[in-house]
Amino acid sequence: MSTVERQAKIRMILVNTSHPGNIGGAARAMKNMGLTELYLVQPKEYPAPRAVWRAAGARDLLANARIVESVDEAIKGCGLVVGTSARERRIPWPLINPRECGMKIWQESEHHDIGLLFGREDRGLTNSELHKCHYHVHIPSNPEYSSLNLATAVQVLAYEIRMASLSDAEGVLPAMNDWDQPLATADELESFHEHLAETMEELKFYDPNNPKQLITRMRRLFNRTRMDKMEVSMLRGLLSATRRTRPK
Amino acid sequence: MSTVERQAKIRMILVNTSHPGNIGGAARAMKNMGLTELYLVQPKEYPAPRAVWRAAGARDLLANARIVESVDEAIKGCGLVVGTSARERRIPWPLINPRECGMKIWQESEHHDIGLLFGREDRGLTNSELHKCHYHVHIPSNPEYSSLNLATAVQVLAYEIRMASLSDAEGVLPAMNDWDQPLATADELESFHEHLAETMEELKFYDPNNPKQLITRMRRLFNRTRMDKMEVSMLRGLLSATRRTRPK
Numbered sequence: 001m002s003t004v005e006r007q008a009k010i011r012m013i014l015v016n017t018s019h020p021g022n023i024g025g026a027a028r029a030m031k032n033m034g035l036t037e038l039y040l041v042q043p044k045e046y047p048a049p050r051a052v053w054r055a056a057g058a059r060d061l062l063a064n065a066r067i068v069e070s071v072d073e074a075i076k077g078c079g080l081v082v083g084t085s086a087r088e089r090r091i092p093w094p095l096i097n098p099r100e101c102g103m104k105i106w107q108e109s110e111h112h113d114i115g116l117l118f119g120r121e122d123r124g125l126t127n128s129e130l131h132k133c134h135y136h137v138h139i140p141s142n143p144e145y146s147s148l149n150l151a152t153a154v155q156v157l158a159y160e161i162r163m164a165s166l167s168d169a170e171g172v173l174p175a176m177n178d179w180d181q182p183l184a185t186a187d188e189l190e191s192f193h194e195h196l197a198e199t200m201e202e203l204k205f206y207d208p209n210n211p212k213q214l215i216t217r218m219r220r221l222f223n224r225t226r227m228d229k230m231e232v233s234m235l236r237g238l239l240s241a242t243r244r245t246r247p248k
Numbered sequence: 249m250s251t252v253e254r255q256a257k258i259r260m261i262l263v264n265t266s267h268p269g270n271i272g273g274a275a276r277a278m279k280n281m282g283l284t285e286l287y288l289v290q291p292k293e294y295p296a297p298r299a300v301w302r303a304a305g306a307r308d309l310l311a312n313a314r315i316v317e318s319v320d321e322a323i324k325g326c327g328l329v330v331g332t333s334a335r336e337r338r339i340p341w342p343l344i345n346p347r348e349c350g351m352k353i354w355q356e357s358e359h360h361d362i363g364l365l366f367g368r369e370d371r372g373l374t375n376s377e378l379h380k381c382h383y384h385v386h387i388p389s390n391p392e393y394s395s396l397n398l399a400t401a402v403q404v405l406a407y408e409i410r411m412a413s414l415s416d417a418e419g420v421l422p423a424m425n426d427w428d429q430p431l432a433t434a435d436e437l438e439s440f441h442e443h444l445a446e447t448m449e450e451l452k453f454y455d456p457n458n459p460k461q462l463i464t465r466m467r468r469l470f471n472r473t474r475m476d477k478m479e480v481s482m483l484r485g486l487l488s489a490t491r492r493t494r495p496k
Contacts, residue, residue: 032396225473
C-alpha cells in the first residue's frame with residue numbers, strides 16, 4: 001500500500017469544536033504533515049470564514065471534511081481509536097506518548113482505518129468518548145501551563161505520524177506482527193459492549209441505577225485487548241448462550 | 249543544573265515577524281513546552297493586542313520578551329545556534345531533523361546558551377542569517393504543502409526539546425502511567441480460565457469432545473490483555489452470575 005493510501009486511512013476527528021479558526025488551523029497542520037481526512041463531529045460554528053482563512057493553502061481539506069453527528073459515526077469501521085487526553089482519569093486507560101502514538105498509527109495504517117479524537121477546547125473529550133478508545137495519548141506539556149491550543153495539538157500528533165512514516169520508509173520501524181484475523185472495528189466493539197451490558201443487567205450482575213465502575217472497567221478491559229473479529233463473535237456467542245438458558 | 253535552569257538557557261528567536269498573532273502563538277507554544285526565553289528581532293508590529301490575545305496564559309513570556317535590533321544581538325553569548333530552514337540551500341549546511349535538534353539543544357543546554365532562529369513568515373531567514381548558524385533544522389513537511397505556520401514550527405521544535413528533556417530525566421521516554429490495580433498472577437489467570445471453560449461447557453457453548461479452537465482463542469484473548477486482579481474477579485463474578493441463573 002502506498003504512503004498516500006495509508007495517510008488516507010488516518011482520520012483526524014475534531015469533536016464539538018467551538019472556534020472555527022481552530023478547524024482551519026488543524027486543516028493546515030494536517031496538510032503540512034501529509035494527512036487528508038478531517039472529520040468534524042457537531043462543530044459549533046461551521047462553515048465559517050475564519051476557518052477558511054486559517055486553513056490558508058489547506059482549503060481543499062476543509063472542502064472535503066466530513067461533518068457527522070456523533071463520535072460513533074466518525075469512528076465507524078476503524079480498527080484503532082486513540083483519544084487525546086489532558087487529564088489523569090480515575091480509572092487509567094492505556095496511555096501512550098505522542099511518539100508511540102505516531103508509530104502505532106502509522107504501523108496499523110497498513111491494516112485498517114484509524115480514528116484520532118480531539119476534544120473540545122475547554123473540556124476535552126467526555127468520559128464516554130474516552131471509553132470508546134483503545135488508547136489515550138497525552139502530549140507531555142508543562143504541568144504549570146498545559147492547555148494546548150487545539151490546532152497545535154493536531155500539529156504535534158500529525159508531526160509524529162509523519163516522522164513515523166518517514167522512518168518507516170527507511171526501514172527503521174519493526175513491522176506489526178501478522179495476525180490470523182482482521183481486527184474488530186469500532187462499531188463492532190460498540191455493539192459488543194451493548195450486548196455485554198444488557199446481559200449483565202439481565203443477570204442482575206449490573207444495576208444501571210448503581211453502575212459504579214463496572215461498565216467503565218469492562219470497556220477498558222476489552223478495548224485495550226484489540227480484539228479481532230472472531231474473538232468478538234465468540235464472546236457474543238457466549239453472551240447469547242447465557243441469555244438463551246436463563247430462567248424465564 | 250536543574251531542568252528549569254537549562255530551559256532558561258534556550259532562546260527562541262523570532263526574526264522580523266510580520267503578524268503579531270504568531271508572536272502570541274509562539275509564546276503559548278513555548279510555555280506549554282516549558283520554555284521561557286523569547287527574543288524578538290525587529291518585529292514588524294509589536295506590541296499588539298493580537299499577540300496578547302493569542303498568547304492566552306503565556307502573557308508573562310510576552311512581558312519578559314527581549315526586543316532586539318539584530319540577530320547578532322539575539323545570539324550573543326550562545327554556544328550553539330540553530331536556524332530553521334525550509335529550503336534547500338545552494339551550499340548545503342549541516343542539516344538536522346527536529347528530533348536531533350531537540351536532543352542536541354537539550355544536551356548542550358547544560359553547557360551554554362542556545363539560540364534557535366525562526367525566520368519571516370514569507371521568506372524565512374536570509375542567507376546571511378543562516379550562515380551564522382552551526383546547524384540548520386528542517387521540519388519534514390509535505391513537499392506539496394510545506395509552508396508551516398510560524399507558531400506551529402515553534403510548537404514542533406519546542407515539543408522535541410521537551411521530549412528530549414523528559415527522556416533525559418527518566419533515562420528513557422516517559423513510561424506508561426501507573427496502573428490503578430495490581431496485575432493478576434499466573435495462577436489467578438489459570439483459575440479464571442478453568443472457571444470460563446466450565447461455564448462454557450454448562451451453557452453447551454463448548455463441547456469438550458469437539459473443542460475446535462475455542463479454548464485456545466479464549467486463552468490468547470485474555471492472556472495477551474494482561475488483566476489486573478479486579479478485572480479477573482469482575483469476570484469471575486459475571487461467570488458465577490451466569491451459573492446461578494441457569495435452568496436446573
